[in-house]
Ligand SMILES: Nc1ncnc2c1ncn2[C@@H]1O[C@H](COP(=O)(O)OP(=O)(O)O)[C@@H](O)[C@H]1O
């Protein structure tokens with residue numbers, strides 16, 4: 001444990017970066033998932049095709065490749081853009097935080113697209129008909145009947161997506177974001193205790209995973225409270 | 232932006248030189264991981280606490296931490312321990328290839344055992360009761376009734392996990408291995424053409440994903456022949 | 463005649479319904495007057511559900527006309543909403559909203575559609591629950607109730623919108639035998655109070671004692687219509703006779 005002396009605060013700040021990355025990517029994930037599922041459910045052929053391409057590509061290629069492409073690719077694009085204005089510019093760096101959150105959110109968003117789509121289609125059509133028969137408008141039916149049923153269906157798989165998301169944040173160390181894995185690498189340079197230090201990173205992630213799992217469990221309990229009393 | 236077609240045509244054969252390594256990583260860890268998964272599953276459903284608890288802890292830890300961290304702990308971390316350096320496993324753990332196989336197998340094992348458990352839990356109770364009523368022992372029930380049905384039930388999730396594993400093999404590039412991603416990163420470091428190289432590689436991975444999905448689709452179809460002939 | 467015309471609530475004229483190439487309704491005509499109790503029966507797949515689902519436009523008919531209280535059912539959303547306010551529906555599978563308590567199920571549509579006050583809605587809901595004799599379950603989740611109780615809640619939910627006519631699609635088919643009568647009793651009470659009802663059911667005892675008119679459908683057509691006495695005792699069509707033999711032989 002004494003190898004960690006002096007590094008605790010670095011790990012703390014590193015963890016904070018992970019948390020920030022997680023929440024930014026989470027919001028973007030939900031956004032991409034909603035747009036993707038809406039596009040998949042729409043009757044517009046072009047939207048269907050784009051959304052299908054999106055999920056096929058982002059679910060079928062390694063996460064690290066997407067991340068590298070985003071990081072190096074966006075830097076090149078930005079540099080090219082900057083050179084239009086100032087030919088002397090040599091290199092513009094795209095912030096790894098944003099390259100990372102975008103890449104991760106696009107990846108997990110492709111899974112969320114399928115989850116949201118499935119939840120939409122999974123809502124018992126009888127409930128929708130009952131709402132219609134009672135005279136609720138389309139919008140009212142959507143808000144008061146479909147959404148409450150949908151989020152209950154989406155919650156368990158979405159919980160898994162959040163776990164994937166938190167774990168994928170570790171990849172961003174590869175492009176130099178100063179999160180926990182990156183901190184560990186630096187600490188190893190001084191202490192030569194890689195086992196201990198990487199174990200600390202693992203423990204931090206296990207803590208995050210546990211928090212997410214417990215939160216999702218609580219939400220599920222709340223979502224299914226109407227079923228508990230029955231038994 | 233204009234793509235350098237020559238570079239693409241040049242780099243694809245180079246990256247394909249790493250295909251063999253990618254496939255070795257995939258198939259070896261899949262076989263080892265699946266074997267591990269079966270052991271973990273049997274421990275979990277053994278009904279004996281001393282077996283079930285370690286299996287659960289193992290699954291919890293390996294699913295709760297990033298695979299990249301696991302790879303780093305095994306490759307960079309373990310040599311710190313004298314115990315490891317003097318063990319018979321050292322020839323394996325000294326090499327990045329051995330470490331990648333170990334890490335990927337340990338990781339997949341945790342995920343696949345959960346998939347199999349889902350399959351076992353999904354087997355209709357009535358069938359098991361029917362088998363006991365016919366006088367089959369617990370072991371016979373598992374081998375002849377539960378396992379075959381559970382395998383078929385787990386197949387879709389298993390195929391998704393094979394795709395995940397294939398994507399994870401790309402992380403071997405972070406511990407100096409020259410799989411397809413490793414080669415691509417080298418080329419990009421030399422040419423600084425991330426779009427051409429990474430996008431081409433994504434296409435190659437998409438083809439692999441597609442082939443995995445097709446194969447499992449074919450297996451699933453064969454395994455559910457009896458379902459369709461009934462209808 | 464003009465007097466009679468005034469009292470027609472549901473008028474189905476020459477209605478066809480296609481699902482792709484398949485014709486589920488063939489030139490169906492049906493008139494239901496205020497206060498009338500109509501029972502629709504027929505073999506499975508004969509188009510009974512399709513007919514009543516067209517009446518509140520859960521399905522759109524392909525041709526012909528359907529008028530509810532003088533409003534013609536067209537694609538006009540305003541008209542559909544107006545019609546649905548006057549037509550209640552009870553489903554075979556209850557379709558209670560599982561995430562809302564019993565009383566919330568009853569209060570939802572009045573809140574959203576009629577936009578009446580919460581206290582008013584609660585009072586109305588309790589009144590309707592009393593009408594189906596289930597007021598003590600108001601705060602429970604639907605899944606905590608038996609099938610018969612759930613179906614009575616569904617009837618109360620429809621009643622809260624104060625409909626001119628209630629459609630029932632096999633309301634007792636999903637119930638255990640011992641629960642059928644508690645639902646039928648509620649329906650009989652409604653009939654006695656003068657509610658207009660169109661009811662798809664195979665409960666022939668109910669049809670005989672409550673219905674003013676029994677409609678027999680087969681293969682998308684209305685084969686025979688008549689008062690229960692004639693319908694059951696001297697059916698005109700062979701198809702009706704065969705159906706009655708099968709259903710009464712149980
Ligand atoms: N949405 C639909 N799409 C295609 N066919 C349908 C649909 N709904 C009903 N049908 C067909 O229309 C026929 C009549 O169905 P339905 O009205 O439900 O019969 P019933 O209620 O008398 O049992 C059946 O053959 C059924 O298969």
Ligand SMILES: [Mg+2]
Nearest residue numbers: 510511512632
């Ligand atoms: Mg029906």
